[in-house]
Amino acid sequence: MTETPKARAVGFNHVALEVGDIDAALEFYGRLFRFELRSRGETSAFIDLGDQFLALQKGRTQPADEGRHFGLVVTDKEAVRQALIAAGVELLPGRFLDFLDPWGNRIEIVGYDNIQFTKAPHVLRGMGLEGLAKNERAVEELTAKGMAPE
Template sequence: MGKPRLVGVNHVALEVGDLDAALAFYGAIFAFTQRGRAPDMAFLDMGDQFLALAETAAAATRPVDFRPEGHFGLVVDDRSRAKALDEAAGARLVEGAFVDFLDPWGNRIEIVDYANVQFTRAPGVLAGMGLAFGKAVETRRQLADKGMAVDAEG
């Protein structure tokens, strides 16, 4: 038997020091629907995926300059608008060629534009999310080179 193949990400969970403050912080930057809430957790809907925010004592006591080694990317429909809202929300921007920021608990997030990444939503998921946009020409070429052709609206 071969190894299981990676096929996607169902969710990412972030530790935060204060759940209500985290919802306010992320709500100042992104439009989202809260999928659900449990004690010390909130789930932000991203179509067929979600972002989990988990309130933990460890995150609440992290030093202000905490910075994890890794990061993850959130795909958005307007990267430049997200960057402006990051700044307005008080996020600490990370210098470099990418749009990365640190949230108040030190989680590092990169903002990527849907049109320019190979990650592709199924048409039904896009429609269900009320979105109608496609991929850039170069991104469609990259996907086609892998045998994953999408149309301009894909």
């Protein structure tokens, strides 16, 4: 019996968040992050993340997320912490920087320097982030997998 070939998952193109109002969502996320708006329609907006994007879709019906979340990688985790505090957003308990947006989407903030996730040099250049680097632990993890940064 031959095994059916399987595709390998290689990353994310985008994450879609359900929100109650597109304008309010853009205003909320605009208080926390600098971003480029890729496109916008009546019921959706797309925030550019270089070679990926965050989709905001109108129409949240489920309760707030408890464990389900995604990690949003940022250039400066502490700047986001301060922006969350300034915006009056409650930080969730635990060792990570997690919060709920006004529609109950749980988001974990992750610093680029401290994780294996890596943008290719040409993508960083296109985003104006040429100097963004990894810390020693992240470089060791990448090197152990044969993915040492250039």
